[in-house]
Amino acid sequence: MKEHNLADLEAAFNEKLKQDIRIEPKDWMPDAYRKTLIRQISQHAHSEIVGMLPEGNWITRAPNLRRKAVLLAKVQDEAGHGQYLYSAMETLGASREESIDDMHTGKAKYSSIFNYPTLTWADMGAVGWLVDGAAIMNQVPLCRTSYGPYARAMVRICKEESFHQRQGYEIMCTLMKGSEEQKAMAQDALNRFWWPALMMFGPSDADSTHTQQSIDWKIKRHTNDELRQMFVDATVPQAELIGLTIPDKDLKWNEERGHYDFGEINWDEFWQVVSGNGPCNAERIATRLKAKEDGMWVREAAMAHAEKKKAKKAS
Amino acid sequence: MKNSLFTYTLRIADDSLILGQRLSEWCGHGPIIEEDIALTNIALDLIGQATSLLEYAAQVEGKGRNADDLAFLRFENQYFNTQLVEQKNGDFAVTMVRQWIFDTFRLPFYEALQHSADKQLAAIAEKSLKETKYHWKHSSEWIIRMGDGTEESAKRVNDALQLLWKFSDELFFMDDVDRELMSQGIAIDLESLRPAFNERIQFVLQQATLQLPDSKWKLNGGRVGRHTEHFGHLLAEMQYMQRAYPNMEW
Numbered sequence: 001m002k003e004h005n006l007a008d009l010e011a012a013f014n015e016k017l018k019q020d021i022r023i024e025p026k027d028w029m030p031d032a033y034r035k036t037l038i039r040q041i042s043q044h045a046h047s048e049i050v051g052m053l054p055e056g057n058w059i060t061r062a063p064n065l066r067r068k069a070v071l072l073a074k075v076q077d078e079a080g081h082g083q084y085l086y087s088a089m090e091t092l093g094a095s096r097e098e099s100i101d102d103m104h105t106g107k108a109k110y111s112s113i114f115n116y117p118t119l120t121w122a123d124m125g126a127v128g129w130l131v132d133g134a135a136i137m138n139q140v141p142l143c144r145t146s147y148g149p150y151a152r153a154m155v156r157i158c159k160e161e162s163f164h165q166r167q168g169y170e171i172m173c174t175l176m177k178g179s180e181e182q183k184a185m186a187q188d189a190l191n192r193f194w195w196p197a198l199m200m201f202g203p204s205d206a207d208s209t210h211t212q213q214s215i216d217w218k219i220k221r222h223t224n225d226e227l228r229q230m231f232v233d234a235t236v237p238q239a240e241l242i243g244l245t246i247p248d249k250d251l252k253w254n255e256e257r258g259h260y261d262f263g264e265i266n267w268d269e270f271w272q273v274v275s276g277n278g279p280c281n282a283e284r285i286a287t288r289l290k291a292k293e294d295g296m297w298v299r300e301a302a303m304a305h306a307e308k309k310k311a312k313k314a315s
Numbered sequence: 316m317k318n319s320l321f322t323y324t325l326r327i328a329d330d331s332l333i334l335g336q337r338l339s340e341w342c343g344h345g346p347i348i349e350e351d352i353a354l355t356n357i358a359l360d361l362i363g364q365a366t367s368l369l370e371y372a373a374q375v376e377g378k379g380r381n382a383d384d385l386a387f388l389r390f391e392n393q394y395f396n397t398q399l400v401e402q403k404n405g406d407f408a409v410t411m412v413r414q415w416i417f418d419t420f421r422l423p424f425y426e427a428l429q430h431s432a433d434k435q436l437a438a439i440a441e442k443s444l445k446e447t448k449y450h451w452k453h454s455s456e457w458i459i460r461m462g463d464g465t466e467e468s469a470k471r472v473n474d475a476l477q478l479l480w481k482f483s484d485e486l487f488f489m490d491d492v493d494r495e496l497m498s499q500g501i502a503i504d505l506e507s508l509r510p511a512f513n514e515r516i517q518f519v520l521q522q523a524t525l526q527l528p529d530s531k532w533k534l535n536g537g538r539v540g541r542h543t544e545h546f547g548h549l550l551a552e553m554q555y556m557q558r559a560y561p562n563m564e565w
Contacts, residue, residue: 056344060336060340061552062556063557064387065362069366072355075343076356079351079352080352083349121556175565178564179560182563294407295345297467298346298347298407298468300464300465301460305463305464
């Protein structure tokens, strides 16, 4: 491609960003923009799929019929999210298969929160309330992200996530209205999930390698620390309302800032879990890998049958 | 009559409940995302059917128990599902053959039950029939794909058929409970469903290039509360919360 053409294309791309016109699959885009999107969307898709496991862990033990049905529906939604995020990623020319393989080898990441175990029923409340709550903070601005297919996928996803968040909080409310054992169960779940939920927003702005470029490209609209603050500000009053205590001795309302101050995240833990050393990293990957391997013959059968049918039709 | 209607309703409810429970074990482990979604969806339908049926059973019984009490707090020999639906998931072929045999029965069963003299059962059947049509289409297509797919898939689906076919006859089990309610136009004469069942089975097997096992030996017991060894483990998991934390709201 001639240099002046490239410059024109780049100028047209930047002009679209400036005017908040969505970039569509057939539009020219810089390679780095494409790569960043593939990385982000695939991470998001993998998170939905791996995220089915910690909640799937409690479907067979859900305490009543209504909770069982709601949890099934929630996990089904997550599979659906994974499906259309992979589709959005494929519009960028990436392969779903390769990308999933990259997750299995650890090259592609998914949200670290799913490397924490779900130990009690209250974790279904905590995960819905905090994890889906944090996801919404991250995702609502993505409904306005500059890449069209991603933005449109996010509109649908956000609607469902906000439903999940309310369901999770409702589980916590029910537990906090219950017996002493139930209250203790709820508090214990909050204690275990609070800090990992804060870590979901990623490294602090000072250590985030991708944030500024993503903001310039209007892929991201807020920095990690801004989103984390929004989450803390929204969630603390919800905890207080039902009598739960946030496990942070440094948590304090700051009148001057109009925000909560909160303690320092254990960044060692964050980086350890990101790099594969969390409580469930190996297990989650092994489970997904096993599903893939066990399903190989099923996929082969489906393809072989489709071929046979096609051949029959042709003859 | 009240006792018979209670038992009759539980038999239908428990088939849905236990198969829904089994299918939900697949969540996150399916061979492709589309199947994860489909299996979860079918589980969700079945749990929904079970809920409506158990609510009705509780109402018929009239002893103050609710649907959750019936789902989670009965003892093993008080569940009346067929042994077919409690069989372990095995590989995808076992899960699909189990599902397909069940769906092939449920289709004509609900078709008939929607005309039951019992308005409540008729209404539940009418709603469930729509779901079952989709379930049957889905499971039949997989039997055909696996049977007429690769050598490996044909072997696996054939093995699954060998394993599970002996449980199919129990779907047609009838005793005094059925006969009493049949005389009032409430229960279905299950014998009358056999031609439709057999025809559908053969229709799919032919396309799948599969055959039924030679052995005519049949197993049963679930309809009168006698189950297989797997069942206690399934209940231990399903009832865990209600047993560990009795009398609480969730």
